[in-house]
Amino acid sequence: GAVVSQHPSRVICKSGTSVKIECRSLDFQATTMFWYRQFPKQSLMLMATSNEGSKATYEQGVEKDKFLINHASLTLSTLTVTSAHPEDSSFYICSARAGLGKLFFGSGTQLSVL
């Protein structure tokens, strides 16, 4: 299957700092990427849909000024958590839509805000 690379896998930061997470499609071009948040033992919660060259579409209740998404190329989307607080601690996962509409996920980023 197609490969989606997500970095970093784990990040610990101080409250008030910003954290950037990268999501790359390694062997295909992805016009659409998705960002999810996952709490322990729960399902995937869609945060936003990222389309190359245009503004991301955020789900209801997701603060677009706090979770900045940039999809500047067909192989890279980034999620920046601005002014992170402990309540932002979570597992963040990206995914990218490949050929035939198949969806492939990155390996996830565990964010811990102290």
Place this chain on the structure above:
Amino acid sequence: GENVEQHPSTLSVQEGDSAVIKCTYSDSASNYFPWYKQELGKGPQLIIDIRSNVGEKKDQRIAVTLNKTAKHFSLHITETQPEDSAVYFCAASTGNQFYFGTGTSLTVIP
């Protein structure tokens, strides 16, 4: 919008037995149904998928069935092994969006 329900939430089976996970969906426009396996601390991995023009698909020990009329689809794992232990998610897609079930935690007991 689409609503995907998944059952059971937890499932324990003896090694070598079969496991079945069931999902239902509400939007008849959904036409693509993937299944994902997620291990602890990792992202979901696509293990099998089926499109609405097919009723069944098999890949070695795993198979998926789809009943469009009843709007339900199932994942079947035969001859389960300890490494099959993970959380499994079903999903339904209309092409633009993906809607996920709540997950099934499968434990295979050696």
